[in-house]
Amino acid sequence: MANIMEIQNVSKIYGPLKALQDVSLSVPPGQWLAIMGPSGSGKTTLMNIIGCLDTPSLGEVILDGVRLSSLKPGELTTIRREAIGLIFQQFHLVSYLTALENVMMAQFYHSLVDEGEAMEALERVGLSDRARHLPRQLSGGEQQRVCIARALINHPKLLLADEPTGNLDEINEKLVMDILHKLRGGGSTIVLVTHAPEVAAHADRVIVLEHGKLAEDRLNERGGDAGPLAAAGLAESEGEVGGAKMAS
Amino acid sequence: MFWKMVTGALRRQKSKRLMVALTVGLGVSLATAMLGVMFDVGDKVNQELKTYGANLTVIPRGASLAGDKYRFEGETEDASAGAEDAENYLPEDELYKIKMIFWAFNVVDFAPFLATRLTVGEGPEAREVVFNGTWFNKTLELPTGDKVTTGVMPLKSWWRLEGEPGSDDHFDGVMVGRNLAAELGLGLGSVFTAKDASGARRSMLTRGIIESGGDEDDEIFGTLAFAQAAAGLPGLAQKVEVSALTTPENDLARRAAADPESLSRLEWDAWYCTAYISSIAYQIEEALPGTRVKPVWRVAESEGAIMQKTQLLIVLLTVLTLLCSALAISNLVTANIMERSVEIGLMKALGASNLAVSLLILAETLLVAFLGGFVGYLAGLGLARFIGISVFGSQVVVKTVVIPLAVLMVLLVTLLGSLPALQAILKLKPTEVLHGR
Ligand SMILES: Nc1ncnc2c1ncn2[C@@H]1O[C@H](COP(=O)(O)OP(=O)(O)OP(=O)(O)O)[C@@H](O)[C@H]1O
Ligand SMILES: [Mg+2]
Numbered sequence: 022m023a024n025i026m027e028i029q030n031v032s033k034i035y036g037p038l039k040a041l042q043d044v045s046l047s048v049p050p051g052q053w054l055a056i057m058g059p060s061g062s063g064k065t066t067l068m069n070i071i072g073c074l075d076t077p078s079l080g081e082v083i084l085d086g087v088r089l090s091s092l093k094p095g096e097l098t099t100i101r102r103e104a105i106g107l108i109f110q111q112f113h114l115v116s117y118l119t120a121l122e123n124v125m126m127a128q129f130y131h132s133l134v135d136e137g138e139a140m141e142a143l144e145r146v147g148l149s150d151r152a153r154h155l156p157r158q159l160s161g162g163e164q165q166r167v168c169i170a171r172a173l174i175n176h177p178k179l180l181l182a183d184e185p186t187g188n189l190d191e192i193n194e195k196l197v198m199d200i201l202h203k204l205r206g207g208g209s210t211i212v213l214v215t216h217a218p219e220v221a222a223h224a225d226r227v228i229v230l231e232h233g234k235l236a237e238d239r240l241n242e243r244g245g246d247a248g249p250l251a252a253a254g255l256a257e258s259e260g261e262v263g264g265a266k267m268a269s
Numbered sequence: 270m271f272w273k274m275v276t277g278a279l280r281r282q283k284s285k286r287l288m289v290a291l292t293v294g295l296g297v298s299l300a301t302a303m304l305g306v307m308f309d310v311g312d313k314v315n316q317e318l319k320t321y322g323a324n325l326t327v328i329p330r331g332a333s334l335a336g337d338k339y340r341f342e343g344e345t346e347d348a349s350a351g352a353e354d355a356e357n358y359l360p361e362d363e364l365y366k367i368k369m370i371f372w373a374f375n376v377v378d379f380a381p382f383l384a385t386r387l388t389v390g391e392g393p394e395a396r397e398v399v400f401n402g403t404w405f406n407k408t409l410e411l412p413t414g415d416k417v418t419t420g421v422m423p424l425k426s427w428w429r430l431e432g433e434p435g436s437d438d439h440f441d442g443v444m445v446g447r448n449l450a451a452e453l454g455l456g457l458g459s460v461f462t463a464k465d466a467s468g469a470r471r472s473m474l475t476r477g478i479i480e481s482g483g484d485e486d487d488e489i490f491g492t493l494a495f496a497q498a499a500a501g502l503p504g505l506a507q508k509v510e511v512s513a514l515t516t517p518e519n520d521l522a523r524r525a526a527a528d529p530e531s532l533s534r535l536e537w538d539a540w541y542c543t544a545y546i547s548s549i550a551y552q553i554e555e556a557l558p559g560t561r562v563k564p565v566w567r568v569a570e571s572e573g574a575i576m577q578k579t580q581l582l583i584v585l586l587t588v589l590t591l592l593c594s595a596l597a598i599s600n601l602v603t604a605n606i607m608e609r610s611v612e613i614g615l616m617k618a619l620g621a622s623n624l625a626v627s628l629l630i631l632a633e634t635l636l637v638a639f640l641g642g643f644v645g646y647l648a649g650l651g652l653a654r655f656i657g658i659s660v661f662g663s664q665v666v667v668k669t670v671v672i673p674l675a676v677l678m679v680l681l682v683t684l685l686g687s688l689p690a691l692q693a694i695l696k697l698k699p700t701e702v703l704h705g706r
Contacts, residue, residue: 065704074618074700095622102620109703113615117277122270129270130621171619183704 024083025050025178025210026071031080033066033233040066041077042233050178053201053211055224063233064214065183071212072105072181073097085178102131106172108182112164114156120167121152124174131175142170146200162193169200180204182213186220198223275632282605289601289634290641293679296594297642300587300678301649305667306656307583325550326563327367327379327509331356356559358505361493363557365409367511368417370552375514375544380404380421381506383496387463387471387489389453398449398463399488402496402506405435421490424510425481432457432477435491443491444477465499511553511562515546517574522547526564591682598686602634606690606697613694614702627691635683642679646672 026048033041041063048054056064069075070082073089076097082089085104089097101107114123124139143149146166156164165185172180182201186194198220205211205225213224221227222241229237279286359381367379383402388395405420422434435444445455455461459475473491480486497503518526525532525540526547532540541548550562606613616626650667657665 069700069704072618074698074703098617098620098622101618107618111703113611113703115274115277115612115615117281118274122273122277125270126274126616127619129274130616130619130625134270 023050024048025052025085026212027081027083028067028071029081029083031067031070031077031082033063033070033075034078039233041070041230043080044230044233044235045080046228046235046238048210048212050210051205051208052226053205053224054213055221055227056212056214056230057216057218057221057227058230058236060216062230064230066233067230068181068183068212068214071179072107073101102175104178106175106177106180108165108168108172108180108185110184110187112156112161112168112188114164114167114171116156119153119155120148120159120163120170123156123167124171127171127174139170139174142174143167145173145203146170147196160193162189162196165189165193165197166200169197173204178210180209180211182211184214184216186215186217194220271629271632274629275636278609278629278633279636282608285601285605286637289598289637290644292594292597292601293638293641293682294645294648296590296682297645297675297678298648298652299590301646301667301671301675302652302656303583303587303590304671304674305649305653306665307580307587308668308670309653309657309665324515324546324565325511325513325553326565327359327511327553327557327560328507328563329357329359330559330561358502358507359509359557359560361497361504361506364506364509365411366556367509367553368409368411368415368419369413370549370556371541372513372544372549372552375549377512377514378419378423379509379511380407380419380424381493381509383493383500383502383506385466385496385500385502387465387499389461389463400443400463400496400499401488401490402493402499403435403490404493405437407437421510424512425485427481428485429480430477431479432475434477436476437492437494439474439476440492440495441471441473442476443473443489443495444479445475445490446486446488447478447480448486449488450475450478467501469499471495471499513546513549514544515549516544517577518545518547521545525551591678595682595685598634598638598682599689602630602687602690603693606630606693610697610702613697614699617697618699618703623695626694630690630694631684631687634687635680638679638683642675646675649675 024047026046028044028046031041031044032039044063044067056067058064066075070077071084073084076089084100087100089100092100114120115126118126120143121136121139124142125134125136128134128139140149140152143152146169148163148166148170151159151163151167156167159167165188169185172182180201186197189197201211201213202223211224213220215221224241226240227237228235228239361381364379364381367373367376370376380403385400385402386397387400388397390396403421405422406418407420408416408418410416420437422428422430430444432444433442435442445453450456453461455475455478457475457478460472461475462470462472465471473489473495479490493506497505516522521532521536521540522543522545525537525545529537529540529551541551546564550564553562554560613626616629617623649671653665653667
């Protein structure tokens with residue numbers, strides 16, 4: 022049971038529709054997993070189940086040795102708070118809080134607010150000079166990086182990103198991918214949903230869902246030994262983060 | 270952080286928050302006014318009902334209540350002859366004791382009366398009129414050092430007065446009944462003379478003309494000192510009318526009224542220490558030995574009953590008002606939650622418990638509600654004053670009890686109004702709002 026995540030025969034059934042059918046999957050710690058598949062194939066549904074936002078109709082999910090089906094809703098909330106970082110396609114920042122405060126909000130619901138730490142998280146995504154801006158004063162890419170900072174602030178074991186680059190242009194997509202590389206280099210387990218093969222190419226492993234079924238599960242040749250590569254790429258990405266900042 | 274989130278959220282949707290504040294404010298102002306009036310209404314209604322006269326009459330043991338009017342229908346001789354008979358009169362300088370009884374504060378007003386006959390006109394035109402001596406603005410110094418001013422006018426609030434009331438500083442200033450004034454051709458400022466029982470001529474100044482709709486329209490009201498001089502009864506009065514705030518009678522009070530000795534020690538204490546009209550009467554008799562105190566029952570009972578009914582009505586109206594406020598608030602807060610469903614879903618997704626989100630929403634709403642409530646309270650004070658003046662014709666002093674009640678009302682209304690919104694928070698699933706499906 023060394024796997025950080027163990028999915029056993031999970032199905033999600035909405036009346037006549039089977040959004041997920043008998044999906045099984047094991048993810049070791051530190052793996053970067055990309056989920057691909059056509060629209061409506063159940064990617065978001067699977068993410069919600071992994072993220073303790075939803076429960077499967079059938080089957081089991083074991084996160085870090087904890088069997089989720091045995092937990093009450095309140096305990097699921099606790100797992101989500103303690104172990105999971107969420108990144109959404111639509112960013113979802115609180116509009117009346119500054120970038121910094123949005124990050125601090127995650128701290129607030131997790132444990133204690135620490136402005137210095139929140140500032141560091143923003144620094145890590147290259148936004149320390151945008152800390153006091155409201156979301157509407159930030160570009161889409163910047164907003165998504167605030168989201169990432171917020172997802173990271175409580176050091177989750179598992180980072181779940183549902184199409185994080187879906188609304189971003191190439192430059193910002195690259196910025197986000199660089200940050201994810203950095204995180205993977207730091208040992209985080211990442212699950213990323215994407216439509217874009219070039220995004221999936223960054224991952225260690227790619228699975229493809231079709232009609233709720235696991236249709237493909239392969240290790241990325243390049244991704245497989247990407248650990249050191251990504252680490253090597255960090256230095257250059259730092260510079261680019263800075264450059265993009267000027268551009269945005 | 271919590272407060273940053275609260276204040277941040279409050280800065281948005283200002284108009285909706287304003288509506289919440291307004292709703293709470295309106296509810297609280299009405300409730301404050303009504304409760305303020307209610308706590309004060311005892312006094313107010315009583316004062317209103319004073320139009321039916323005093324509710325206690327103090328007479329000497331030797332006289333009967335009915336006697337004092339008839340005495341003058343031809344027994345003038347007797348009355349002055351009985352001057353020696355102290356049993357028939359009350360000593361004026363003892364009357365302050367009425368303000369020394371256990372329920373002294375409930376004694377709103379009292380005034381002594383001494384009636385005597387005067388003859389106005391000469392020869393065949395001559396006619397007899399009743400002159401009532403009384404207090405107008407008598408200031409009594411109590412042994413406790415307190416000073417109280419009392420007089421006839423508050424007891425006769427239904428009188429319509431033209432000119433000025435009498436005054437204890439104007440020995441010969443009088444108020445003349447409307448009919449008598451018309452008959453004698455007296456106007457304000459007219460000076461006229463009359464003969465007293467001893468045949469001495471006394472002149473009087475018409476300060477006011479009164480209209481009561483009763484016998485008083487044919488009589489004269491002047492100072493007690495004048496009446497004592499005219500009747501040759503210095504320092505004496507025939508009766509005292511007392512107006513006291515009372516508690517409605519109950520069984521205990523009725524048994525006590527029938528026979529105070531029939532009560533157990535405990536019952537007697539309870540009766541004595543309650544402002545029943547019978548216990549106040551009993552206490553005045555204790556204070557003024559040799560007197561009989563007669564309650565004017567009909568009026569006293571209706572006072573209590575009307576007061577209770579009015580208070581019930583006010584409580585009902587207050588509750589209804591608050592319910593309406595709660596309903597309006599529930600609409601506003603629920604709409605607010607719906608509008609912010611993504612934000613709330615996000616908080617939940619980030620690991621906020623239902624309790625944490627609910628507290629945030631409650632804190633926001635309560636903050637606004639208390640602001641509105643505060644303004645509403647101030648407005649309510651004004652409204653109470655307005656109601657007091659326009660309905661009861663007197664100042665309403667809102668008691669401080671109303672403040673904690675107002676706070677409680679804001680809390681209750683807000684919590685009640687927020688219930689549907691809290692329900693919506695519980696039901697809200699992050700997955701349903703976060704993925705823009
Ligand atoms: N709450 C729900 N009730 C009914 N059907 C649902 C519900 N949630 C999802 N579905 C259905 O389940 C299927 C899978 O949905 P899901 O959101 O997982 O797809 P997806 O792979 O994320 O698609 P996309 O790429 O468009 O985001 C869809 O057909 C969807 O309509
Ligand atoms: Mg999806």
